Amino acid sequence: MIKAAVVVFPGSNCDTDCLHVLKDVLKVQAQFVWHKEGSLPEVDLVVLPGGFSYGDYLRTGAIARFSPVMEAVRQHAAKGRLVFGICNGFQVLLEAGLLPGAMLRNQSLNFVCKQVWLKTDTVDTPFTRNLKKDEILSIPVAHGEGNYYCDDETLKALQDGGQIAFRYSSATGEFGDEFNPNGSRDHIAGIMNEKKNILGMMPHPERASEGILEGTDGLKIWNSLLGTVKN
Amino acid sequence: MFKATINVTLKKSVLDPQGKTVLHALETMGFSEAKDLRVGKYFELTIDAADNKSAQEKVKIMCDRLLINPVIEDYTFNLTETK
Numbered sequence: 001m002i003k004a005a006v007v008v009f010p011g012s013n014c015d016t017d018c019l020h021v022l023k024d025v026l027k028v029q030a031q032f033v034w035h036k037e038g039s040l041p042e043v044d045l046v047v048l049p050g051g052f053s054y055g056d057y058l059r060t061g062a063i064a065r066f067s068p069v070m071e072a073v074r075q076h077a078a079k080g081r082l083v084f085g086i087c088n089g090f091q092v093l094l095e096a097g098l099l100p101g102a103m104l105r106n107q108s109l110n111f112v113c114k115q116v117w118l119k120t121d122t123v124d125t126p127f128t129r130n131l132k133k134d135e136i137l138s139i140p141v142a143h144g145e146g147n148y149y150c151d152d153e154t155l156k157a158l159q160d161g162g163q164i165a166f167r168y169s170s171a172t173g174e175f176g177d178e179f180n181p182n183g184s185r186d187h188i189a190g191i192m193n194e195k196k197n198i199l200g201m202m203p204h205p206e207r208a209s210e211g212i213l214e215g216t217d218g219l220k221i222w223n224s225l226l227g228t229v230k231n
Numbered sequence: 232m233f234k235a236t237i238n239v240t241l242k243k244s245v246l247d248p249q250g251k252t253v254l255h256a257l258e259t260m261g262f263s264e265a266k267d268l269r270v271g272k273y274f275e276l277t278i279d280a281a282d283n284k285s286a287q288e289k290v291k292i293m294c295d296r297l298l299i300n301p302v303i304e305d306y307t308f309n310l311t312e313t314k
Contacts, residue, residue, distance in 0.1 A: 059300055066297070095300065102302035107248045149245060149303055183248070 002229050004030040004045040007073070007089075009064045014050035014086065017206045022047070025209055026222055035067035044229040045082045046073055048089025050142070050204060060103055060145045061091035070096055082126055082225055083198040087143055090190070090200030099193055099200045100158070101150035107183025111144040115214055116181055118189050118203060119169035122162040125192060126228035127199040130220050136173055137166070137217040139203040141181055141189075146202040148184040148191075158191055165199055166190040199225075232279055233286040237294060237308040239272040245303050274298060277313070286310055 004022050008015045015032060022030035033040060035053075040046060053064035064070070070092075077083045077098060085093040093099045106112055120128055120135040131137075150158070158164050167187040168180045180187045182202070190201025205218030241247050247269045254268035276293070280286035290308055299306045 058297070062297065062300070094302075102300050104245065104303060105249060107246070109248055109252060151244065151302075183246075 002028045002045070002226055003041070003043040004028050004047060005033045005040055005043045006030060006047045006049055007035060007069055008032050008049070009035045009051065009053035009067060009088075009092075011053040011055055012049050012051035012088070014088075014204065014206060017204075018047050018049045018086070021206045021209045021218075021222065025219075026226060028226065033069060035064065035069045038068045038072060040069070040072045040076055043076075043081075045084060045225060046076055048073070048083070048085040048092050049206075050087030050089060053088055053092065056145070059095065061088060061093075061095040064088075064092045065096040074098065077193075077198055080195065080197050082228065084127070084225065085198070085200040086204055086206065087141075087146075087202055090202055091145065093198065093200045098198055099191055100154045101148055101191070103145045104147040104149050104183075105145050106143070106147050106181070111142075112146070112181045113140070113142040114181065115140050116189075116203060117169050117171050117179065118166040119173050119175075121164040121167055122192070125162075125165065125196040125199075127192065127196075127221055127225050128165055129227055130224040134173055135220075136169065136171060137220065138171075138215050139205055139208045139217055140214065141203045143182070143202055146182040146184065148182075148188045148202075150185060155186055158188075159186070161194055163192045163194065163196070164188060164190075165192055166201060166203070232277060232313045233283070233310050234313050235274070235276040235278055235286070235290045235308050235310050237274040237276060237290070237298065237306055239274070239299050239304050239306045241269060241271065242303055242305055283310060283312065
């Protein structure tokens with residue numbers, strides 16, 4: 001059986017949603033791990049959930065990255081196992097240097113909470129293997145600091161290395177400022193590390209994983225990574 | 232004891248929508264003299280160190296490791312000895 005851990009930081013607030021989807025929808029053996037833990041149980045997948053760890057003080061994710069569990073997450077990732085950071089989890093991964101770049105305040109300065117369209121960029125990765133190139137997903141975002149920034153050199157490396165997983169687009173796949181909810185560079189919604197076993201994304205697939213909610217496109221991502229673990 | 236005053240600014244290459252909005256508010260208030268504005272951060276840190284040199288080193292490490300994010304921010308600091 002696939003095993004997963006959901007890390008809980010003080011201020012995480014999507015931890016229960018992630019655990020629910022993993023356990024009750026995907027039938028994965030999942031458990032919470034408190035951020036003070038210096039080690040992780042033997043798991044295939046670690047989820048860093050959304051929320052406002054440490055009240056977003058200093059910078060989003062800046063303090064959580066020093067939680068003891070983050071060293072264990074680093075080691076887990078170094079073994080090639082999967083790490084999935086969603087929203088604040090993505091911000092923590094950036095601050096920890098496990099993914100390149102940084103987050104800035106949304107260009108509008110507003111907290112943005114709405115359904116957005118994502119265009120799948122790189123397929124054949126542990127997180128996107130069930131998706132087709134350019135496939136459009138509808139998944140909600142909810143953040144005040146999701147304006148992804150990196151320098152030109154890093155952006156080129158992300159593009160050339162196929163590290164961009166998802167970009168904000170229209171329902172029909174066009175790019176434009178009107179479809180970019182936060183001003184992210186190159187419309188980036190989610191990126192992976194070079195080895196592609198770490199994904200960080202601002203949209204919340206755990207909020208789009210049951211029919212009773214707004215669509216189930218999030219399941220395509222969850223099922224991709226579960227398929228990766230199974231093989 | 233030393234007191235460090237640390238100024239943090241967004242790198243020139245990074246857009247500052249907050250600064251732009253505040254500048255726009257100044258313009259709306261009639262301050263046509265206001266031409267450019269960028270919002271930064273300021274820290275006051277009291278630090279126990281043997282001498283100025285080691286205080287400098289410590290502040291630099293603290294800035295680089297936690298207080299600033301080198302991807303988007305630059306910083307400068309001043310150090311004064313206090314009683």
